[in-house]
Amino acid sequence: AQKITQTQPGMFVQEKEAVTLDCTYDTSDQSYGLFWYKQPSSGEMIFLIYQGSYDEQNATEGRYSLNFQKARKSANLVISASQLGDSAMYFCAMREGLDNNNDMRFGAGTRLTVKP
Amino acid sequence: EAQVTQNPRYLITVTGKKLTVTCSQNMNHEYMSWYRQDPGLGLRQIYYSMNVEVTDKGDVPEGYKVSRKEKRNFPLILESPSPNQTSLYFCASSSWTGRASNTDTQYFGPGTRLTVL
Numbered sequence: 001a002q003k004i005t006q007t008q009p010g011m012f013v014q015e016k017e018a019v020t021l022d023c024t025y026d027t028s029d030q031s032y033g034l035f036w037y038k039q040p041s042s043g044e045m046i047f048l049i050y051q052g053s054y055d056e057q058n059a060t061e062g063r064y065s066l067n068f069q070k071a072r073k074s075a076n077l078v079i080s081a082s083q084l085g086d087s088a089m090y091f092c093a094m095r096e097g098l099d100n101n102n103d104m105r106f107g108a109g110t111r112l113t114v115k116p
Numbered sequence: 117e118a119q120v121t122q123n124p125r126y127l128i129t130v131t132g133k134k135l136t137v138t139c140s141q142n143m144n145h146e147y148m149s150w151y152r153q154d155p156g157l158g159l160r161q162i163y164y165s166m167n168v169e170v171t172d173k174g175d176v177p178e179g180y181k182v183s184r185k186e187k188r189n190f191p192l193i194l195e196s197p198s199p200n201q202t203s204l205y206f207c208a209s210s211s212w213t214g215r216a217s218n219t220d221t222q223y224f225g226p227g228t229r230l231t232v233l
Binding site: 045 | 149151156157158159160161164172174175204206208212221222223224226227
């Protein structure tokens, strides 16, 4: 079964507008971590933001925020004031468990295109 | 500068010819892992290592081997590559120690694009 689902293969947003990239996850663990990574056309993977399952507040990092809805098992990435340089692939990922589940699962990704 | 390095960056080889992709990190991280990225599938974990001499299978370990003899190095070995192993490979490291409570930023290498003919 898919652990991480990103339902939007591609998204478009106008420069300076906000955009939400969807991510839902599947786990029975109580303790887990959620991550978002950006992959520009150059290919490198860039860490954006992290949310722990026990964190009470939504994570924020500059223009990035994570809309964490635990009951719905969703961890959507919100990018405010989009810039042309935000055009990239975005991956949602999850690490489950405490000590015995140490692998990380990634979604299929969403390609974001920012229009001038 | 904190970084993860991979070599080679690009490799074209033929079926059955053993190859090794090296990975090295200079951050003294305990945790290292290998992923492959394929279109529409995102990144899938091949193997990971929690520490020296400790390695475990990820989601797609078939056809791959790894070793962790030193903390900084985590080579990926394809004993007999096949065309279905044509992919983009990433090595990553982090300070992850096995507790989900700590923030675990994975640092990725630049990627190795492998083509097996």
